[in-house]
Amino acid sequence: MSSGRGGGLQAGAAGWVRRAAAGSLALALGLSVAAAAPVVLAASAAAPVTISLSLLATVSAGEPIPVSATLTSGGAPVAHRLVRFYVDNSEVVGAISIANGQASTTIRAAIPAGAHTIKATFAGGGGYAAATASAALTVEVSTLSVHVVPAVAGTVTLSIDGGPPLTPDREGYINTDLTVGGKRSLQISVHDPSPGIKTTFVAWSNHDTSPTRVIRVEHDTYTQVAIQVAYLTLIRFQDAQGQPLSAHKVTKVSIDGPDGVVDPVNDSKVWLSSPVPHLTSSGALAVGPDFYSLRTADYDGINVAKQGEDRVIPGILTTWTARLGVYPLTLYARDMLFGSQASGPALLTGPDGLVRQVNISPRDGSTVLLPGALYKIKFKGLGSSPSAKVRLSSEQSVPIKVFTVVDGLVLLLLVLVAALGLLAVSRWRSQLLSRLHVWSAALRSRPGSDP
Numbered sequence: 001m002s003s004g005r006g007g008g009l010q011a012g013a014a015g016w017v018r019r020a021a022a023g024s025l026a027l028a029l030g031l032s033v034a035a036a037a038p039v040v041l042a043a044s045a046a047a048p049v050t051i052s053l054s055l056l057a058t059v060s061a062g063e064p065i066p067v068s069a070t071l072t073s074g075g076a077p078v079a080h081r082l083v084r085f086y087v088d089n090s091e092v093v094g095a096i097s098i099a100n101g102q103a104s105t106t107i108r109a110a111i112p113a114g115a116h117t118i119k120a121t122f123a124g125g126g127g128y129a130a131a132t133a134s135a136a137l138t139v140e141v142s143t144l145s146v147h148v149v150p151a152v153a154g155t156v157t158l159s160i161d162g163g164p165p166l167t168p169d170r171e172g173y174i175n176t177d178l179t180v181g182g183k184r185s186l187q188i189s190v191h192d193p194s195p196g197i198k199t200t201f202v203a204w205s206n207h208d209t210s211p212t213r214v215i216r217v218e219h220d221t222y223t224q225v226a227i228q229v230a231y232l233t234l235i236r237f238q239d240a241q242g243q244p245l246s247a248h249k250v251t252k253v254s255i256d257g258p259d260g261v262v263d264p265v266n267d268s269k270v271w272l273s274s275p276v277p278h279l280t281s282s283g284a285l286a287v288g289p290d291f292y293s294l295r296t297a298d299y300d301g302i303n304v305a306k307q308g309e310d311r312v313i314p315g316i317l318t319t320w321t322a323r324l325g326v327y328p329l330t331l332y333a334r335d336m337l338f339g340s341q342a343s344g345p346a347l348l349t350g351p352d353g354l355v356r357q358v359n360i361s362p363r364d365g366s367t368v369l370l371p372g373a374l375y376k377i378k379f380k381g382l383g384s385s386p387s388a389k390v391r392l393s394s395e396q397s398v399p400i401k402v403f404t405v406v407d408g409l410v411l412l413l414l415v416l417v418a419a420l421g422l423l424a425v426s427r428w429r430s431q432l433l434s435r436l437h438v439w440s441a442a443l444r445s446r447p448g449s450d451p
Contacts, residue, residue, distance in 0.1 A: 046129045047073045051083070053120045053133040060219040061142040062181010065107040067093075069120035070100070073128055077101025081128070086119040087111055087137075113141045113179040141177040142217050146186070147224045148172040149277045149285040152315070154193030155229060161185050181217040188212075188225055195232075196318065202226040202276055205285055224285045226277040233272045233312070234319045235265065237297070239326040239369055241395060245299070250324070252298040256307075258290055272314040290314060299326050301352055302371035325372040329390070330397040331358055332365040333379060341365075342402045349376045365397070 054068040067085055071078035083103035084094045095103035107118075116137045124130035148156045151172025157165035158174050161184055168174050178184070188211045190199040203209045205224035215223060235253070237245040253265040258275030272292055277285040291313050294305035304325040312320040333342035343362035349355055350373045357380075360366050372393050377400060379385040385402045 045127055046124070047127055049073045049078060049122055049124070049128045049131040051120055051122055051131040051133045053118065053135050055118055055135055055137065057136065058138045058140060060140050060181065061113050061178055062110070062217040063142075063219050065111075065118075065137070066104070067107055067118065067120070068102055068104040069095075069097075069122075069133065070102045071097050071122055071128075071131070072101050078122075078128060081122055081126070084121050084123075086121065088116055089119070108182075110180050110182045111137075111139050113139045141179050142181050143220045144176050144178055144184070144217060145220070145222045146174040147222070147285070148174070149224060149226055150229065150274055150287050152193075152197075152199070152227075152229050155191055155197070155199040156225065156227060157189050157191070159187040159189070162187070165189070178217055181219075183214055184217050186213045186215055186223075190227060197232075197315075198230040198271065200228045200230075202228055205279065205283070226285055228273055228276055229315065230271045230273040231314045231318070232269055233314070233317070234269050236268070236319060236321045238321060238323045239328070240323060240372075241328065242323065243328075245324065245326060245369075250297050250299055252296055252303075253305075254295045254297075255292050256295045257292045258288060262295055272312070272320075274314050292320075294322055294324075297322070297324055299324060299369075299371050300350075300354055300356070302350070302354065302373060304371045326369050327372055327392050328367050328395050329370050329375075329392055330365050330367040331360050331377070332397065332399045333360045333362075333385075333402045334399050335402060344402070345380045346400060347378045347380050349378075350374070360400070 050072045052070045052072075054070075055065060059065055069083045069085070071081055071083065077097070077100050079097050079099050079101060081097045081103075082094055083097060084091055085105065085107060086092065087107065087109060092107050092109045093105050095105040097103040103120075116139060117134055118137050119132060119134040121132045122128070122130060144160070146158055146168075148168045149172060151168060151170065153170070157167055159165050160176065160178075166174050166176060188201060190201045190211075192198055201211050203226050204213050205226070206213075213223075215221065235247075237247060237250050239245055247268045255263045255265060255270065255272075257263055257272070263270060263272075275288050275290050277287050280286050291311040293308055293311045295307060296303050297305040306323065306325055310320075310322045331346055333344060333346070334340070335342050341362050343360055346358045346360055347355065348358060348368075348370070350370070354371075354373070356368065356370070358366050358368050360379075370392055374389065374391045377388040377390065377398065379400050379402050385400055388398060388400060390396060390398050
């Protein structure tokens with residue numbers, strides 16, 4: 001009995017072991033199936049995605065390129081997914097899709113001019129399959145135009161990013177095509193084309209006073225440069241008749257220039273500068289009135305400058321000929337009685353204490369150059385004359401009537417002759433009257449005469 005119980009215990013234990021082993025195997029199989037099941041389900045659940053790419057077909061070099069890719073799956077937007085954008089297979093930027101499935105951004109990479117391929121890709125994940133879209137893009141060259149004001153040949157060159165120097169045309173424009181846009185460094189260099197010309201850089205049209213300027217080229221780009229040019233100018237003076245005047249006789253010369261500038265002149269040569277360019281209401285640089293004229297020029301201590309006349313524009317002429325208010329005055333001395341020419345000194349008195357003595361020639365008179373003014377003329381030679389006044393404003397000849405010593409002697413002689421004549425007449429009259437009395441008495445005493 002006991003052996004039977006022992007045999008039964010052994011048989012039950014063996015059955016329990018078999019059942020445990022079977023359960024372990026079933027559990028292992030179940031875990032394996034459970035581990036494999038999600039892989040099979042995920043692969044079968046990846047939804048196809050459609051991606052649409054939108055961008056401009058043509059842009060200029062350097063121009064920002066707005067791009068947009070829209071993700072949809074089964075007609076529904078796919079949000080919160082990363083979209084990468086490529087230019088010719090090189091990734092340049094990325095964007096996250098928003099609620100409507102659109103991922104938008106701007107490509108700012110330096111893309112050279114030519115034909116390119118833009119690609120938008122979604123790598124997939126999160127139950128969505130990967131997707132790609134592409135489109136063609138044409139990048140056109142951008143023109144950079146730099147206008148130099150004023151335009152003076154040989155004064156300016158432009159270098160872009162340290163490249164070879166570019167020179168302006170006759171109107172001051174430098175035009176160049178750029179195949180790559182974006183930030184470009186412009187370097188202006190000024191030059192003196194000759195010893196008689198000096199050039200100074202002033203500023204860019206954005207008021208930047210540095211010769212180097214960084215500019216962003218995003219399409220056709222235009223900018224301006226202001227310079228100032230000075231010209232060495234020789235000043236020659238003439239009288240009002242166009243005859244040369246000695247520069248040493250002309251003093252205290254000053255010049256009215258652009259913007260009311262007054263330049264003192266200490267020599268016969270002076271630097272005359274073009275005015276500083278200014279911005280007009282349209283934003284263009286322009287040069288205002290650029291002429292110069294004399295403000296003061298003294299001759300014999302009197303300002304004879306004809307203000308506002310004889311204007312000169314710097315650079316047009318290398319010699320400035322200015323006519324002054326100086327006039328020739330010819331003096332003649334004429335005998336008051338006989339009209340013949342006389343000689344001797346004459347004294348001219350003018351404004352500001354001007355006194356000039358002129359020795360009058362007996363043959364042709366004497367000519368002097370005088371500033372235009374009111375003069376008092378007095379003959380100081382042998383003889384006398386009344387004072388004469390003349391307002392000198394043009395070439396003039398002034399005769400001075402002189403009562404000479406000869407005239408005095410002649411008058412004295414005439415007086416003596418007249419006196420003697422009167423005396424002689426008086427004596428003759430007395431004798432005649434006395435004779436008349438005698439004749440009258442003789443007639444009364446003759447016979448037959450009335451008593």
